[in-house]
Amino acid sequence: MSRKIFALLCAAVLVLTGCSVAPESPAPATAVSESVLEPSLTSPDLVIELASTKSRKVNPGPKLDGPKALSMLKSLPVKGKAPATGYNRNKKFGNGWKDFDRDKCDERQDTLSRDMSKVRFKDRKKCTVASGTLHDKYTGKKINWKVKSGSVDIDHVVALKNSWISGAQKLSSSQRQALANDPLNLIAADASANRKKGDKNAAEWLPKNKGFRCQYVATQISVKKKYALSVTKAEKNAMTKVLNTCRNQKGAKVTAIKPAGNQKKAAPKKSPSTVKGTVHPGSYCKKADKGKHGKAKSGKVYTCKYDANGKLRWRA
DSSP, X not given: OOHHHHHHHHHHHHXXXXXXXXXXXXXXXXXXXXXXXXXXXXXXXOOOOBOGGGSSOOOOSOOOOSSBHHHHHHTSOBOOOOOOTTOOHHHHHOSSOOOTTOSSSOHHHHHHHHHOEEEEESSTTSOSEEEEEEEOTTTOOEEEEETTOOOEEEEESSOHXXXXXXXXXXXXXXXXXXXXXXXXXXXXXXXXXHHHHTTXXXXXXXXXXXXXXHHHHHHHHHHHHHTTOOBOHHHHHHHHHHHTTSTTOBOOOOOXXXXXXXXXXXXXXXXXXXXXXXXXXXSBOOGGGTTOEEEOTTSOEEEEEEOTTSOEEXXX
């Protein structure tokens, strides 16, 4: 009897007798992992959504579609560094990030979502960034970032302390806060590179990634143009050297502001009051009448003021 026929007969016998295959013994319970699972995308308390940057190429940094950077550089005043006396990050430039463009998200979050691809948010309004991928312009590295990883900073392209010693002391408080939160002056960058840069200008520090130096210098020039800041001679030379390798590099479209700091309104001049009655020219007058006017019988006006001997008299 062939094997095929034998198998069919066995199957028939099983059906007729109502037999069934015994179930396998249950698998041992799997140990529960101690790691915290990623929250579900539909979790009511934390919704993380993918940003529109998933499929498009992202070029970190502000748009530079204005006049040529070399021309803008020539228009900047050249001065030495002012003393850093009085510099205080929070007191002079505002404590914490502000909502510069009034989209109800602060500029740190806006910069992260602008400069990274594959962005995920913590909230439904797509404001607070949870993670993303940064193709860092300072180093050329690819950084997969998430909250609290410490791998990405938001850099002020013109450092706030550098702006303080190059003209920001003449800006008003609101103008300095604008400078600290202006998207033109912000870029997401490798944290270690940002901290090495510190408050250095272009003569003292340039990005390791040479392919980004033209964009970096053009951005600095644009910020300094917009906020009426100066460059040092060495700084201008360094910027010129970089831009000579990319003479068509553009800066941003900006309108220079007028510094509004340290402008005290002059108190309106008060007309001197006139004492009652007539006065006698050359006679002594009271200390309480100093600076006041008085009329003589002739109708001529005299003023109570000091003579050469330091005595108060009615004098013409």
